Amino acid sequence: MKPLFMWAGGKNKMLKHYEPLMPSQNIESYSEPFFGGGAMFLYVMKRYQPKLVHINDINEGITSIYKYIKTDVDDFCAVLDKYSAEFLPLSREDRKEYFYNLRGENAWDYQKWTPLHQSAVLYFLMKTGFNGIWQINKNTNNRYGTPSGLLNQKDKVYDKENVAQWSHLLNTTQSIITTYDWREVPLRDFTFYDPPYRNSFADYNTAFDDTETEALITRVEENKNVWLCNRDSGDGFFENRKAILKKFPVTYTAGRRKKTEEGFEAKKATEILLYN
Numbered sequence: 001m002k003p004l005f006m007w008a009g010g011k012n013k014m015l016k017h018y019e020p021l022m023p024s025q026n027i028e029s030y031s032e033p034f035f036g037g038g039a040m041f042l043y044v045m046k047r048y049q050p051k052l053v054h055i056n057d058i059n060e061g062i063t064s065i066y067k068y069i070k071t072d073v074d075d076f077c078a079v080l081d082k083y084s085a086e087f088l089p090l091s092r093e094d095r096k097e098y099f100y101n102l103r104g105e106n107a108w109d110y111q112k113w114t115p116l117h118q119s120a121v122l123y124f125l126m127k128t129g130f131n132g133i134w135q136i137n138k139n140t141n142n143r144y145g146t147p148s149g150l151l152n153q154k155d156k157v158y159d160k161e162n163v164a165q166w167s168h169l170l171n172t173t174q175s176i177i178t179t180y181d182w183r184e185v186p187l188r189d190f191t192f193y194d195p196p197y198r199n200s201f202a203d204y205n206t207a208f209d210d211t212e213t214e215a216l217i218t219r220v221e222e223n224k225n226v227w228l229c230n231r232d233s234g235d236g237f238f239e240n241r242k243a244i245l246k247k248f249p250v251t252y253t254a255g256r257r258k259k260t261e262e263g264f265e266a267k268k269a270t271e272i273l274l275y276n
Helices: 010-023 038-050 061-072 073-087 091-107 115-128 160-172 210-222
Strands: 029-032 052-056 173-180 190-193 226-231 244-252 256-262 263-265 268-274
Touching: 010 038, 038 052, 038 190, 038 226, 052 061, 061 073, 061 115, 061 160, 061 173, 061 263, 073 115, 073 160, 073 210, 091 115, 115 263, 160 173, 190 210, 210 226, 210 256
Parallel strands: 029 052, 029 190, 052 173, 190 226
Antiparallel strands: 226 268, 244 268, 256 263
């Protein structure tokens, strides 16, 4: 299995660094209050097979995708198949027009659709949008406003088998899917916090300042098996805490690319992990 969609800041690249630090005891329950694409969740499920998982994200659009894949995967995929069948035969230029027309409908005329249809349209846009970036724009009614991606899909827009595997996993595990503030998500045997990065380039249409990050750090300092990851801005913010601090090199390929005379290149940075 793999994440359902690309997600800027997703943890696939970090798992090799996390693996030696993972809890050694059995994990019966797991919560992830800033879920995003769920790369860490998939790793935890494979390693520990917890009986109870709590998936949470303040982004209601994201959680709706997981909810409908759990409860009504056939109808969800039927909507995706309809749009895919219209999209795939088009030229790249026509695909671009198709994307922006659909994004406009999703922004201004979405109420004509059922909630399930809205969720499937959002998933289609995320699969054809730019590089896992989540962007909210005023000209898209403060709804999904990410530009189109490369639009070079060959024979499919999404991986139906992977969607089916997610549906099976969510239905064979006691899975709770919510759209709460992170404080409302209970700590479990293992809790993983992956909040918006400090000075984030992404627009999640929510405020998340250093006061919030400080509150997360307190959770880490006071509890066992609570992890907090973020980006190191080089200002010492995460230093001298009552928890273990690890730093890992990472190369960003979306959103934080460095501009050069030849174009753009991947930008090297440092991610942190704080845990007790």
